[in-house]
Amino acid sequence: MKPAITHYLHQDETLPLIQLRRLGLIYSSYRFIVGLFSMLMVYITAQTGNIASLPSFLQQTVLSFYILLSLILLGLFYVVHKKMRRQLAFGLVLDVTILSLLLYTAGAPDLQLTMLYMVVVAASFMLLHSSQALIITLLAIIFVIYQQFFYAIANSMNLANLGNALLMSASFLAVGGLSWSISYRLVQLEKVAASHAKEVERLNVINQEVITQMANGVIVIDNQHVVLANLAAHQLLSLPYNASITLPSVSNEADSSTRHESYTELLTDFEQQLSKQHTQLLHACLSVSAGQSCTFTYDLPSVANASIFGKLRVHIIPLTDGSKLIMLEDLRREQASAQQLKLASLGQLTASIAHEIRNPLAAISQASQLLMEDVIEIEERNTTNGSTAVSNSNDDLSGNYELYKMIFAQTKRVNRIIEDVLKLSRQQAASQQSIVLAEWMPTFLENYFQGHDIFLRVKTQPTISFDTHQLEQVLINLINNGLRYSSYANPHAYVEIEIYCADNDVIIDVLDDGAGVSTESLKHLFNPFFTTDQAGTGLGLYLSQAFCEANQTRLLYIPEHKKTCFRLIAPSADAGTYGSMNKKT
Known part of the structure; x- marks a missing residue:
């Protein structure tokens, strides 16, 4: 028996603060309502006889004091979030004291008031520590036994009521034990729920990071509305993306609500841009019937006059809830x-x-x-x-x-x-490094083309990931070709280099004023050993394209440009800041 009592007294597990505050507000409201109802019932009972009479002064004083303190405790508990258990303990002691005074003023035993004791005992074991709840329960037992013992003495030692008081006290202990058992189980369930919530949050963060960092685009459409779109989907479709907005989590309700609103706005904007720039893709995805998977190739339109062309493989996978998972795979890889x-x-x-x-x-x-x-x-x-x-x-x-x-x-x-x-x-895997083109390009031109007319125009200051040695080889080949095929003979030949951004890509144009590439030669331009120069080997452009593809960059010839234009299209490592810069080497 003693070990069980010791274990009980040392049991200090209580409800989490969120649940404690919620139940505390409910109980404080209950206390105020009970006070008003008791005052009303006292006046109604006093007026039931033929002769109107008023409640006793003690009853009026006790109930008025109880209503006032109940209202103060309710407001205090609602406003002050600190030391909530102390506020609840004070209120429960107040309940026991007021109920004892009302029981005393009633004279005879009152079943209704005695039942209210049980509510106080049950609430104390749910809201307070075990030792505090036990003290309040013992206090209630003492008051009930003392009042009944005093009433038995005043009525010529009628011990029947005293026996009822002892039985009621035993009932208090039984109710307290049951309430503590329920509270203990509730606490354990709350812990399990909190543990599961943390695990769900951890998995949510992992899934969010995995989806965000995926090379393939992921879009989820439910009821013809986009409910999920990762960074790769924005980049592959050349749509704007705010990297500061993340999927809402469940750990912080206020922060989650704010991020949910921002993320909803991002998805709405994504859906609008998708319907404007990629109508064909959206129509194809929506036209696929529910429960049917589909795979097709989608030709990307030109974006921002950058002549960025590519193809995406689109997988449409139906989900069990009726929504559709759309996977976008870049065929360039x-x-x-x-x-x-x-x-x-x-x-x-x-x-x-x-x-x-x-x-x-x-x-x-x-x-x-x-x-x-x-x-x-x-x-x-x-x-x-x-x-x-x-x-x-x-x-x-x-x-x-x-x-x-x-x-x-x-x-x-x-x-x-x-x-x-x-x-x-001997070509090895590219050893990519972050290159700030606005800083790296002037140094490169100074080292390799000093004395030549190379005009550099940097319209933005982006950063790309590229093997520096391989980027040097690519640019050397392109610039030398531009100088060789320029319409002006040396030393008056010149080449222009323009650097700018188109959505999520960095564009490097190498321009010369030569005759360009003929239509017949265009389809063989990047083939090995193809050359129109008798002194050339035909491997310069082929090698340059191989270096670019090893660094996830495209090398294109742009026939619609006014000048002879070879264009490098590299993924941007950051958003970049816009400015203007001109340089002649």
Whole structure:
């Protein structure tokens, strides 16, 4: 028995503050209503006889005092959020005291008042610590037994009422025990619910982060309205996205409400922009019947006059609640993967062939150089002799010299081709770094194109992720091509570079005023070994495109531009700040 009592007294688990405040407000309102009702019933009872009479002064004073304090405690508990259990404990002690005074003024035992004691006892075990509730229960028992004992003495020791008081006291303890058991179970349920809520919140945060960081776009449509759209969906469809708005959580109700309103506004704006710019996609998604999955390819329209074209693979998956899950997959990633596989296969083949070719090529090149040196020596000796026969021999030697020179030039060209092929075979995974173009580009031009007319116009200050060495190789190839094919001969040839943003992409245009690429050559432009320059290898643009695709960047030729335009389209690493900057190198 003693261990059970000790365990009971040390049991200090109570309701959470939110539940405690809610139940406390309910009980405080109940106390005020009971006070008013008791005052009303006292006056009604006093007027039931033929002769009107007033309640006793003690009853009026006690009830008036009780109503006033009940109203004060209700207002105080509603306004003050600190020390709520102390406020409740004071109110429960007040209830026991007032009920005892009313029971005393009633004279005879009153079942209604005695039942109100049980409400106080039950409330104390639900709202207070176990030790505080036990004290209030004992206080109620003492008051009831004392009042009944005093009434028994005043009525010639009628101990029947005293026995009823003892039975009622035992009932108080039983009600207290049951209330404590219910309260304890409620506390445990609250803990389990809180634990589950935290787990749900943790899973919600994880799911939110996973959905946000997905490379594929995710859209959920329910009843023809967008209820979810992640960052990738905004980027793939080139629609504005506020990165500061996140999915609402369940941990903080006030913060959750604010974020829910902001997120709802974001989805509404997304839905409006989707219906304006991607009507075909929205119509195709809505036209798919419920319970039917569908996959198709969607051609993206041009965006912001940036000539950004691409294709998306759209998967429509029906959900059990009748909504539709739409997955947007960028086909450029598949193309980049295929390009990497092609480069890997080419590298394995060319790495072995190139080394085998370079050995005989070096011998041919050396032999042609030796033959040219022999021709020069023979010409010098014949010139010294000065005979007619020697003159005819010099003509033959001169012809041979041109042939040897041609052999040597062609071996150098083949060697350049082998060097470019070996670059492809040695290509490693891109080591991307954050590059602030407004700071990096002037330094690059100063290092590689000092003395050339390169005009740089930076309309924004974006940051991209790119392998710096590979970006240098790409720009060197494009700028050299621009200088080579410019309509002005050196040293008056010039190239323009424009940097600006189009939605979530950073655009780098390399412009020259040359004749551009013919329609016949356009379809072969980025093929390996295709060139219109007899001195070229045909691997410059192919290698540049391979570097771009390895860094999730597109390299395009824009035929509709007024000038010859090669365009790099890279994902923006941040929103950037807008300004203007011009530079000539």
